Amino acid sequence: MSGYNRTAPAHPALGTTPPRGDRRIPAPSGGPRLREVTPVPVDFIPPAKPIIGDDEREAVDRVLRSGMVAQGPEVAAFEQEFGDHFVNGRASVAVNSGTAGLHLGLLAAGVKAGDEVIVPSFTFAATGNSVALTGATPVFVDIEPETFTLDPAAVEAAITPRTRGILPVHLYGHPARMRELSAIAEKHGVALYEDAAQAHGAALDGQPVGTFGEFAMFSLYPTKNMTSGEGGMVTVATPELARMVKLLRNQGMERQYENEVVGFNARMTDIHAAIGRVQLTKVDAWTQTRRENAAFLDANLQGVVVPPVADGARHVYHQYTVRVLDDRDGFVKALKDEHQVGAGVYYPIPNHRLPSLAPYAPGLDLPVTEVAASQVVSLPVHPSLSSADLDRIVAAVGAVAKAGA
Ligand SMILES: *Cc1c(COP(=O)(O)O)cnc(C)c1O
Numbered sequence: 001m002s003g004y005n006r007t008a009p010a011h012p013a014l015g016t017t018p019p020r021g022d023r024r025i026p027a028p029s030g031g032p033r034l035r036e037v038t039p040v041p042v043d044f045i046p047p048a049k050p051i052i053g054d055d056e057r058e059a060v061d062r063v064l065r066s067g068m069v070a071q072g073p074e075v076a077a078f079e080q081e082f083g084d085h086f087v088n089g090r091a092s093v094a095v096n097s098g099t100a101g102l103h104l105g106l107l108a109a110g111v112k113a114g115d116e117v118i119v120p121s122f123t124f125a126a127t128g129n130s131v132a133l134t135g136a137t138p139v140f141v142d143i144e145p146e147t148f149t150l151d152p153a154a155v156e157a158a159i160t161p162r163t164r165g166i167l168p169v170h171l172y173g174h175p176a177r178m179r180e181l182s183a184i185a186e187k188h189g190v191a192l193y194e195d196a197a198q199a200h201g202a203a204l205d206g207q208p209v210g211t212f213g214e215f216a217m218f219s220l221y222p223t224k225n226m227t228s229g230e231g232g233m234v235t236v237a238t239p240e241l242a243r244m245v246k247l248l249r250n251q252g253m254e255r256q257y258e259n260e261v262v263g264f265n266a267r268m269t270d271i272h273a274a275i276g277r278v279q280l281t282k283v284d285a286w287t288q289t290r291r292e293n294a295a296f297l298d299a300n301l302q303g304v305v306v307p308p309v310a311d312g313a314r315h316v317y318h319q320y321t322v323r324v325l326d327d328r329d330g331f332v333k334a335l336k337d338e339h340q341v342g343a344g345v346y347y348p349i350p351n352h353r354l355p356s357l358a359p360y361a362p363g364l365d366l367p368v369t370e371v372a373a374s375q376v377v378s379l380p381v382h383p384s385l386s387s388a389d390l391d392r393i394v395a396a397v398g399a400v401a402k403a404g405a
Helices: 054-066 073-086 098-108 126-133 152-158 178-188 239-249 270-280 283-300 328-339 367-375 387-404
Strands: 091-095 116-120 137-141 163-166 215-219 232-236 320-323 376-379
Touching (some): 073 091, 091 098
Parallel strands (some): 116 137, 116 163
Antiparallel strands (some): 091 232
């Protein structure tokens, strides 16, 4: 080591180590300056950022070293811990994606060709897709303007003799109106399910999402509030449903080569479960930070409509979604190009207008959904934001909103 200079070379122009974003190799000290220094770009604030640390890496390494990587003890432990953590100990079944979880949950609940399942159109396409994949018809209904979740009155108006169930989405991490929807489901003798893909830890009057429906699905995709890499968790109300989801996940087998029903391979690996188990120990702190970030944005943003929260609702801010009343797309572009703030639009095209799902909804008009799809902007709210980032977001939104006014 002697003679080796461990001090970082001085940056030729700034007299410091190269700032982030400047990828040129600095000239050796005293050597010629080869190029002019370009202005240092401001760091881009991404709309989402999965947090994967040494603990996750070590957990994966432990599984890899064991030589047993397919579904096994890590998955079983993850299911138990997830159920205890989020859904008051309800049985939970891990699968290889949230979409598979919805699909298998619906099949296990008996949804089949000829049935109708009421869903919002203002959601990720996986909600309607999973209904369509069972052979049933997704029936798209409108949302409430405040919370972007299913409008109970619209749901009741859409019930027919073929309605098998109602599948609300806790969109952006805000719980849907589960009390009203439960009452409607009970009154009409139909089932209630939950798409909780975005809502780990959300609750209504203290009751966690994932405990209202016959089954609920939580996604574990990297941009969700916690991740296993890819994956999903199905939480279920009864042991019979748990058994059926497990059968469908694994070729219809409980015992090897005694296939009872026609099933899939939707198994989670122990590698993914090991990541999920570590994330489970951190997700509450991340959610707390999301909520604090949201409170800061609520208090400081100007020129946009901040997201209301329903009475009794615990919002976990998978997205912090504002409305921009004028030229939403120009607003998003200016935030990105002029202020390096990554904002997202979830979702620009309602499901009933997608080429894939529109055939289920000929001539349908959902006015509240259409307006929302044209106005929503999700601002960064993830737990990696620094307070300087939050200040920048507020300043950027204010400047862009003012310029557009
Ligand atoms: C992410 C998501 C899904 C699907 O989950 P995957 O894990 O990506 O398959 C379903 N519904 C909603 C509302 C989602 O946000």
